[in-house]
Each structure stands twice: as structure tokens, then as C-alpha cells.
Amino acid sequence: DSGALQQVARILNGGLSPSDIAHLLESSPPRQRAVLWNLVDKDLEGDVLQYLNDDIRSYFLSKLNAQELAAVIEDFESDDLADLLQQLPDAVIQEVLDTMDAQDRERVEEVLSYPEDTAGGLMNTDTVTVRPDISIDVVQRYLRRHRSLPPMTDSLIVVNRKDEYVGVMSLTRMLVSSPSATVREIMDTDVEPIPVTMPDNRVATLFERYDLISAPVVGDNGKLLGRITIDDVVDVIREDADHSLMSLAGLDEDEDTFAPIFRTSRRRAVWLGVNVVTAFTSATVIGLFEGTIQKVVALAVLMPIVASMGGIAGSQTLTLVIRGMALGQISRDNLRWLLNREFLSTILNSLLFSVIVAGVAVAWFGQPTIGLVIGLALIINLSIASVVGTLLPLFLKKRNIDPALAGGVVLLTVTDVMGFLSFLGLATIFYG
């Protein structure tokens, strides 16, 4: 009833921050989500959109016309605006740009000209700059002429007359310095500016490694273009980390937890389709040995053990390598060591488990031969799994294939195929 709805609307628009509202929308099934969205105040819509996940945001954006869009995005910072515009069809982008004033349009077109996953796509153009030769006293009077400073301003950027980057002056440093000191005396010129073309995950590494709050971005010519702030970097870190997790299950990191039925099943069908092909590949391998299985049915009972142990061992290696690559730890210099370590530690474990598994198998079926076959097959499959788990992600990355997305499927296909092949192959020899 509408009384209850009005009450919800009051709570939504009165007591909650835009990020809280975004979280509430993300946590709601589609129907409630649509109801809630209609209750959000028009002036809050833009703020809420900034915090929404890409998947949900593009849905709401698709419901707005160019006028409404232009109104909603009025107060967007340029990086958020560029993010948002990149989700829209080109025709709509042009319409939106047409409704903006010249200065804003220029600012947005600038940011739109950089790929989303680079420093350029992350940066804001709202820098506060000062010249090196003025005194702190003058800087303070200049700042007092502002009504406010941009969010996440922890330092002022020092530029020369040609607008080229010179250094940064942190606000805390400024506040403990004498008013008569000049910017030049207290600025920090050791801070390397970020090139506008740097990939966003490298930007994130820099922020994490040097505990930055904001960092200046420059073009090829050394001219200051904008700055990147930690809040946007945290999003990159979160998304990169989510990416590996979700991709290993064939999901997108922007996946809406409460996507409707048909969208969900359509997306998942692709992944199931890939896996049905790999499943039939394994089945084909087993099919080669129908005669052997017919003779010794115990083989059919035990064969999944070899395949699944290989999959487990390989997944551990694969996950460790994918994480190591994401952290920038793995290079040609240490790859050989890593491969040796994975191989040798897996060999140790495969010896241990081949004894255990063979023992159980012999006790179960009373045939020493089956123990020998499963023990050897385990050693072979786990060894292969460790090598493939280490090298596959690096191989895929070289070919510009996402290791997190393709790695798991390829690895499990290999461990299944090699598991059945080694076990049933050895059985055919020994029972032949």
C-alpha cells in the first residue's frame, strides 16, 4: 500500500547515504529493485548510480532518455562520468554531450579519449595546483577563496608556468611549516607522476606499495592532466581480486547477484556448453577402453579417483600461480624454480597418496595388479597436473587469453583426460 511505500521513500531519501541506497538496490531481487529505484529522489539518482555495479547501472541507464541522463549526471566527477558514458550506445553519448556546456563537454571528451582500464580512465580533472615560487601564506589565502576542495585532496600539485608537473606538496607538510616558507622548499619532487597510459592494475600496485591517497597523472609531454584518488583505486583492487574468483567459475566480476532468471540461465549456458565439450572429450578417452572395463569392472569404480585427485592438485597449483601473477611476483627469473618446486612437492605427495590409494584398492578388490595400476596412474596424473597448472596460466596470458577464465577448464580437461588415459591405459597393459 502507498502509505508504507511513502514511509520507505522517506527512509531511503532521508536517512541513507547514496552508497547505502546502492547497496540496498544491489541486494534486492528485480521487482523490489524497480520499486525502490522509483522511490529514490531525482536529485539523488546520480549519486546512487555512481555506486552501483556496472551490470545494474546499465539497466537503469537504459531506462532514461538523454534529457534525464544529462540531469542525472550533472554533478558527476569526470572519471565516473566517463565510466558511465562508456556503457551507453554511441548515439546516446553524443546526445548527452550535446546537452552539456562547452567546458564540461571538453573535460568529459578528454577523459573519454582514454581506455577505461588505464590511468586516464581512472583520473579526475579536478586538481588544485600551485606554483613553486609562492609562499605558504599565499597558498593559504588562495585556498580560502575556494568554497571547498575536491574530495580526497591530501596534497596540492605543483606545476610550472607551462602546466608541467613539478612535484606535490602534502597538506600535512604545509600545515607544520612556517607561513613564510615557499612551496619549493617543502614540496616533494621524489613522487613520480603516473603516465596517463599506465594500466589500472599497475596504478593499484603503486597506491598499495606507497600508501598513496592521491597521485598526479601526466601526459607524454609531462603536462599535468589530472589526479587519481584512492577511492577509485580501491574499486580496481576489489574488481581485480573478484575477477580471479568469479572467472574461475566462468562468471563475470560485475555479475548481478540478483539477475533475473532468463539472463542468468543464458549466461551460464555458455559455460555449461564449454564444459559439455570437455566432458565428452573425457568420455571419448574412456570409450577407447571399453573392452578393458568389460573385463575388469573394478576399473570403472576406481577411475574417477585418479581424475579427481589430479584435478585437485592441479587447481592448487593453478590458483597459486594466478594469484602470484596478479600480484606481479612471477617472472622468467623465478619460473624455473617455481616449476621445480611444484613438480617436486607434487611428486612427494603423489608417492604418499599412491601408496594409500593403492592399499585401499587392493584391500577392496583383492587384486595386487589394480593397486599397481592406480598407484602409477596417480603419480603420472599428479605430475602432469603440477606442470600444466604452473605453465598454463603463463602460456594463456602470453596469448592474451584470460588465465582465470580459461585456466580452470583447460586444466580440468587435461587432468581428466590424462587421468583416464593413464589409468585405463596401464590397466590394458597389465591386464592385457
Added chain:
Amino acid sequence: DSGALQQVARILNGGLSPSDIAHLLESSPPRQRAVLWNLVDKDLEGDVLQYLNDDIRSYFLSKLNAQELAAVIEDFESDDLADLLQQLPDAVIQEVLDTMDAQDRERVEEVLSYPEDTAGGLMNTDTVTVRPDISIDVVQRYLRRHRSLPPMTDSLIVVNRKDEYVGVMSLTRMLVSSPSATVREIMDTDVEPIPVTMPDNRVATLFERYDLISAPVVGDNGKLLGRITIDDVVDVIREDADHSLMSLAGLDEDEDTFAPIFRTSRRRAVWLGVNVVTAFTSATVIGLFEGTIQKVVALAVLMPIVASMGGIAGSQTLTLVIRGMALGQISRDNLRWLLNREFLSTILNSLLFSVIVAGVAVAWFGQPTIGLVIGLALIINLSIASVVGTLLPLFLKKRNIDPALAGGVVLLTVTDVMGFLSFLGLATIFYG
């Protein structure tokens, strides 16, 4: 040779930041790591330790005696110190505390008294506080008496005479205000202080949601205890995100990528051991149907398909739910909707793929019965997978079992067992 080593030492200690050195150590196999560590200057050791991952840090710490430890940790911030001390045996902690002066000891004992994964364990005690009734002018003169302000100081914390939290005054707000204004006039009292007992992942959510750089921490009595800064929160975000990824493969998020062979194989053996039990569980299920397989060997060829498709579908659901739980999106209110969505979208896909798989199976073996059996088994196994994938992580969490660690193993056991059981069980009925 020692000439080359000296050169490396110069580069290490001259050109690289402590975080760069930590990254280099983390990216090195054990022997090089030990050599590099010996080249690090004594005064840099403490800084480098702060940036190292837990696993590697505790190894280096174990090599130091209490005197060396005390020297190394001299400049540590209290939260980092508490982190580090928590990795040491109690006897060593006491020795280290004994070497410190009374004030430092008190500060550290305070932080040590809070669990590592709460706001108390994350906080620093290096707050800069001001009273509400003084003017900005006075604040600025007070600040100028400092040699420096603590890192990540974006605001001053306003407290009353009893040291109770009143509000925060951001430096940027202060810098745009008139020097004659009082702190009370420009401070922000809307910022809720963080209770010292709040879990660290909720702290991270607050920082992400409100784009914070630092936040005050208070005790039960409202007294200011310290502040939390974004750099430590970024570590929490990174670790939480890594945790789900690594745990699904039975790895620890602090796992050293270049851990030595024996440590690696010992840790992995546990996971392989768990999985060997589940593999034998599946084998036992298959063993129940030896007679049926003997009659129709095609069943042995096709049975892994049903199990693996169930595993894939279930993993997708499981991963989505684990991520949704980590983001705080899933509650009792939307669980029923989520369960319905997962069930229905999986049913749609299982219908699609049962037709495809049944078609291929009939074409392959020329038996209509086998198509019927595998089609029905797929529908049964995928349906079960969707329900288990949705409810299992919530069930585990309620029992305080880590869903990311246990979820994958339990799910795959269920999908394997149910896959073999439904497929071979139906086959026994239809071929019986």
C-alpha cells in the same frame, strides 16, 4: 662474488623503497630471499618487515633475538606492531615488551588487547586531537609546533575535556575556512565513530561505502582510542578477496608463493587427504552398481559427464553466493528469491543440456534407453547442485565453518555422489 653482492646491496638500500624491497623478497625463491635479506640495511629491516606477507615475516622474525627485535620494531606504528607481536610466541612478546619504555609498552599492550580482526586490531593510537571551542587560527599554530603529522592525516579529531569523541574536522574544510572560525563551527558531527569491537570486514565496508581516508575509533564509554587509516583497510579488502579465491582451492591467503618444497607438500597433503576421502565416497557409490556396468559398459563411459556437469553448475551457484555473502548482499529476506532463481535457471539449462547430451549419447551408442537415462540424471543432478550451491555456504557459515574453504569440497562430493547415483540408479531400473 662479493663485488656483485655489494652492488645489489647498494641498489637495495639506496634506490628502493621498503615496500619495493618487500615485493622483491616475496618474489624470490628461498635461497635468494635469504641472501637479499642479509643485504638489507639494519635500519630498513623494520620498514621492510611491515610490508611483508605474514608467512614470510614470521620466518624472518623467528631468526631474530629479543634485542634485535626490539631494535627493528622501534619505529613501528602500534597497529603494525600488534600484528607482528601476535605472530610471536608469548615468551618472546614479553621479552620485547620488557625492552620498551613505559609509554610505548602501554600503547602496545593496549592494541594487543584487541583481537587482530577487529577495529581495535586495525587502529593506530597516533591521533591528533583538538577541542571544539578553539579557533582555526589557534589550531594552525598548534599544528605548526609539530615536526610532522602522522601519515594519512586527512582530519583532526575533535574531543571534549573527558577525551570523548565529538566529531571530526577535515583539513580541507579547515583550509577553506576563516581563521577566526571555531572548530565547533566547521567540524562534522555526522561521522559515526567506529566501535573498537567492530569486525574488520565491516570496517572495510564502511570505508568503501563512505570513501573514507581515516576514521576515529571509540570504546564503549565513547572515549577516543585511536583511528583507522585507509592503507590498513586496503590490506583487509585485498586479504578478504584473496581469501575466497585461495580457500576454494584449499590454500591460505597468506600462502607464500615461493614457499620451500617440504612446507608446500606438507600443507597440500592435508587438502589432497580430504579429497581422497571424498573420491572414495564416489567410488563406493559406483561400486554399488558393478553389476549394471558389467551389463552395459557404455554407462562407465558416460557417467563422468553427469557428475562433472553437476559440479560445474553447482560451482557457479556456490561462487556467486560466496561473493554475495562477502559483499553483505544476502539475507533471509532475499534468500528464497535467490534459491528460486538458481533452481529455475538451472532447470532451464538442465533441460537444454539433457536434450543435447542425450542426443549425442543415443547417436554414439545407438540405444534410446541410454539417452533417457542420462537426460533424466542430468536434470536431477543439476537441480540438486543448484539447491546445495545456494544453501550450503549459508549453512556452513551458521555453523562457523568457512564456506570458501569447505564449500567446494562438500559441493563436489554431493554432485559426484548424486551424479553417479542418479545415472547408475536410473540405468539399473531401466536396464534391470
